Amino acid sequence: MARVADLLWDDVSCFLDPDTMGSLPDVRVPDASVRDWQSVLDLVVESGWRCQYSEGEAVLPLPRAEAILRRPLDAECPNLRVWPTADVLAIFRFLDDEEVDFDVDLRQLKGQERLDVFCGFLREIGRRLGKPVLMDPEGAYGHPILGFDAEADRVVLLMEP
Template sequence: MSDLVWDEVRSFFDLDLMGTLPDVWVANASVEDWQAVLDLVEAHGWSREYLEGDVVKPLPRAAQVLSRPVDAECPSLRVWPALDVLAIFRFLSDDVIDFDVDLRGLQGQGRLDIFCEFITVIGRRLGKPVMMSPEGDWDLGNPVLGFDVEADHVVLLAQPWGA
C-alpha cells in the first residue's frame, strides 16, 4: 500500500494543474549519487533507454555522461519502473539529479503506489529527499510531495488543491 491515498492527492497528478511532466529532483547530489541511481536502474531491472540526441546508446557511467563537453547535447535516460510509468532523467548537472515523470501514466492508486515506491527506492539509496513540484517549478523550492528521509516514506509537502 502507498504512502499516499489517491483520492487525497489526485490534484497533484492533474495534467492541467501540474503539467504533463512535473519535476522531480534530488538536491545536493554528486557524481557518485548519479552513479548510484544508474546502478539502481540496473539492479531493479527497470526497462530503460539512454539517448544522446535521437540516438539510443548503451548506458554509460555517470562520470562519463556528466563530463561531456559543454556544447554537447544533454543526454537523457528514460526509465520505466512499470509498464506505462515513465521517468525521464536529464543529465543537466552533477549536483542535482533531475527527472520528469509523465503524469499520463500515473493515474489511480495502483500507479501512485508504483511512483511512491520508485522515489522511495531512490531516496533510501541516496539517503536524501526526493521532491516533486509542478512542471518548470523545481528551482523555486515549492515541492508538493516527496520522499522524507527521516520519516522513511513519501509525504505531502503542500495542501492538495481543492482539498
C-alpha cells in the first residue's frame, strides 16, 4: 500500500519559499536531552544516511552526543551534516542539550518528491524521540510553520495558508 503524502507541495509551497521564510529555517525538537541527541545520532547511523561531522574546518569521526554537548565554550563550533538523500541536506548545530536543532536549505526542497523526503526525515526523528519536530521561519523562533505531530504520527501544517 502506497503511503499518502504528509503534506502536498501545492498546499505548502508558499511556506517553503526561501524569499519569504528565509533559506535556512530552524527545525527543532523542544524539551530534549542528551539522551535524545544520542538517539538522533544513532538514527542517522542506523538509517545509513550519508553524514559528515566537523568541528570548525576539521572533519572528524562522529563522537557520542555527550562529548559534543560538553565541549568547552571556546571550542570550535560542531556541526553534523546529514543527507537523507543526495539532494536534501540537514545541518545539526548542537547549540543546546535541551533542544535538538538543525537547519534545512529550502532551496533544495522543491516539488513533491523532495518534500516527501523532508517529511519522512522529520517523521523518523519524531518517531524515534516520541516528540514533536517543529520548523520555524529563519529567525522567527517559536512560530512553527509545520512539524511532526507525534499523536497524529505525521507531518502537519501548523499555520493557516
